[in-house]
Amino acid sequence: MTRKFIRLHGFGYLLLAPAVIYLVAFQFYPLFETIRLSLYDYSLIANKGMSFIGLDNYKFLITEDDKFWKIMWNSVVWVLGSTLFQFAVAIPAALILSAKLRSRGLWRGLMMVPWVAPVVIIGIVWKWIYDGHNGLANYYLSALNIIQENIVWLGDDFWVWPALLLTSVWKGFPYIALMLLSGLTGISKEMMEAAQVDGATAWQRFTRITLPLLKPIMYVTGMVAIVSSWTKFEMIWALTNGGPGFETSILPTYVYTNAFVYYDLGKGSAIATLSMVFVLLIVGIYAKLFGKEND
Amino acid sequence: MKETLSYRTLKYMSLLVLMVCTLFPFLWLVDTTFKSTEEMFASTPSWWIENFTLEHYTWALGEQGMNIGKLLTNSIIVCTLTALCTGLIACLSGYGLARFQVPGIKLVIILFVLAQMIQGPLIMIPWYELASTFSLLNTKTVLVLIYNTMTIPVGVWIMSGFFKTVPKELEEAAYMDGSTKLKTLFKIMVPMALPGLVSISLYSFILGWNDYQYSLILTNSLAAKTVQVGIAEVMESMGAANWGGILASGVIVILPIVIIFAFIQKLLIEGLTAGGIKG
Numbered sequence: 321m322t323r324k325f326i327r328l329h330g331f332g333y334l335l336l337a338p339a340v341i342y343l344v345a346f347q348f349y350p351l352f353e354t355i356r357l358s359l360y361d362y363s364l365i366a367n368k369g370m371s372f373i374g375l376d377n378y379k380f381l382i383t384e385d386d387k388f389w390k391i392m393w394n395s396v397v398w399v400l401g402s403t404l405f406q407f408a409v410a411i412p413a414a415l416i417l418s419a420k421l422r423s424r425g426l427w428r429g430l431m432m433v434p435w436v437a438p439v440v441i442i443g444i445v446w447k448w449i450y451d452g453h454n455g456l457a458n459y460y461l462s463a464l465n466i467i468q469e470n471i472v473w474l475g476d477d478f479w480v481w482p483a484l485l486l487t488s489v490w491k492g493f494p495y496i497a498l499m500l501l502s503g504l505t506g507i508s509k510e511m512m513e514a515a516q517v518d519g520a521t522a523w524q525r526f527t528r529i530t531l532p533l534l535k536p537i538m539y540v541t542g543m544v545a546i547v548s549s550w551t552k553f554e555m556i557w558a559l560t561n562g563g564p565g566f567e568t569s570i571l572p573t574y575v576y577t578n579a580f581v582y583y584d585l586g587k588g589s590a591i592a593t594l595s596m597v598f599v600l601l602i603v604g605i606y607a608k609l610f611g612k613e614n615d
Numbered sequence: 616m617k618e619t620l621s622y623r624t625l626k627y628m629s630l631l632v633l634m635v636c637t638l639f640p641f642l643w644l645v646d647t648t649f650k651s652t653e654e655m656f657a658s659t660p661s662w663w664i665e666n667f668t669l670e671h672y673t674w675a676l677g678e679q680g681m682n683i684g685k686l687l688t689n690s691i692i693v694c695t696l697t698a699l700c701t702g703l704i705a706c707l708s709g710y711g712l713a714r715f716q717v718p719g720i721k722l723v724i725i726l727f728v729l730a731q732m733i734q735g736p737l738i739m740i741p742w743y744e745l746a747s748t749f750s751l752l753n754t755k756t757v758l759v760l761i762y763n764t765m766t767i768p769v770g771v772w773i774m775s776g777f778f779k780t781v782p783k784e785l786e787e788a789a790y791m792d793g794s795t796k797l798k799t800l801f802k803i804m805v806p807m808a809l810p811g812l813v814s815i816s817l818y819s820f821i822l823g824w825n826d827y828q829y830s831l832i833l834t835n836s837l838a839a840k841t842v843q844v845g846i847a848e849v850m851e852s853m854g855a856a857n858w859g860g861i862l863a864s865g866v867i868v869i870l871p872i873v874i875i876f877a878f879i880q881k882l883l884i885e886g887l888t889a890g891g892i893k894g
Contacts, residue, residue, distance in 0.1 A: 436825075438827070
């Protein structure tokens with residue numbers, strides 16, 4: 321019995337083993353370590369070792385840390401804002417690229433460049449564009465008479481958010497557009513032509529045929545977009561370091577600030593754990609809202 | 616259907632708008648790096664370059680810069696090792712995922728999906744801890760190890776998609792000829808899926824090259840620091856004092872990525888979208 325089992329499946333397990341062992345050792349085990357450390361008072365600066373304090377880190381964050389709830393709210397704005405606006409740009413982009421175009425592959429590839437470019441450099445480029453004195457943003461907006469005086473985009477409590485979201489959308493929309501594009505190519509031309517013959521307008525064809533057929537892929541892509549804007553704190557760190565003050569801090573940047581600026585590993589781990597709970601919550605709600613029809 | 620002229624115009628105008636919106640930051644970046652410092656800070660910015668200069672690139676590549684040569688070498692070594700590692704594991708486990716319906720395969724798939732979520736801030740504190748316990752802080756080794764946690768889940772996933780497109784008959788014929796399973800994998804399957812394998816390895820290289828967060832916490836000296844962290848540091852310390860030099864360094868760092876991407880984009884996009892549709 322076992323012999324037969326090994327002969328039948330042994331090679332399969334052997335093939336899967338390297339990746340599975342790697343992920344368990346280097347991702348799942350550290351994740352449990354994060355949860356464990358969150359129960360300790362563990363600061364590298366205090367230099368007094370670790371001591372078990374149960375849920376005190378959580379209690380402090382939730383009841384005493386006056387920045388925590390603001391940062392929580394920022395996280396929601398960041399994740400939902402990025403995802404929604406990315407879709408808002410990606411849908412028209414995908415429609416444009418799904419049309420019959422000369423050298424379409426080239427345009428599709430060029431569209432992907434922001435997505436594939438390193439976030440540090442993107443941060444620098446956009447900082448240059450948003451610059452308060454010599455930035456292109458101020459120059460164009462005042463040339464068009466939209467603003468009267470220069471705005472220090474990344475240093476202003478209000479404007480920093482639109483600026484950040486714009487950059488995030490610009491960096492993230494190509495991936496979504498790419499996925500939608502692959503969904504669009506699966507929609508049959510005959511169906512579209514038949515609808516047109518029946519007198520459906522372009523808008524009707526879009527809302528009644530294209531969108532419903534795209535739903536499954538939109539669902540999956542939306543999930544990916546939520547998770548990826550969640551697990552990466554790099555974009556915000558490269559542009560604003562979470563500032564001015566804590567104005568654009570989100571949970572992932574707060575993990576970094578606590579663990580690697582204040583060297584409080586215990587509290588950092590507690591924030592990381594909460595942030596994981598939080599993303600699971602969002603994904604859960606998302607799946608509940610949109611998942612049913614896509615099973 | 617015959618296309619009307621106005622439809623064609625609309626189509627290409629929209630394409631133009633899309634391309635301008637997507638690419639203007641890069642064009643502005645490149646444009647700026649060839650201007651003299653004076654021109655860069657002119658009160659009315661212009662796309663026209665009055666005094667073409669290479670001084671920013673000389674600064675970026677030169678002695679007084681950030682030692683970009685050493686940083687680039689670090690990045691290249693780390694990312695090449697990451698690419699090789701991921702390539703090998705994606706070969707083995709991707710094949711396993713594509714062809715061997717072992718009991719528990721559902722669990723393995725869930726593991727791969729979850730692994731793509733367990734990234735960055737969720738695991739960086741224990742990684743820092745472990746790295747210091749094993750004296751791996753500031754080494755290229757620890758970067759290769761952690762970069763593989765980003766690249767293996769996606770690499771195996773995409774690779775299994777490529778393996779699935781290889782006709783089963785080829786393997787069966789090889790077995791008939793008495794070839795072993797491992798030999799079949801490397802003599803038949805890998806050569807068939809080679810373009811795919813190359814593209815996911817190069818994609819891993821890109822992911823490693825672009826990383827900022829892991830290198831930021833795990834390295835702080837020239838021995839291992841990657842070029843991204845190096846540039847971010849110079850940006851922090853000099854900032855507006857040397858925009859030209861920093862932007863020129865940015866061009867130098869982006870360039871290899873764009874070239875690699877141009878080379879693999881067709882296959883990579885195929886792999887990515889195939890995975891996305893299946894979910």
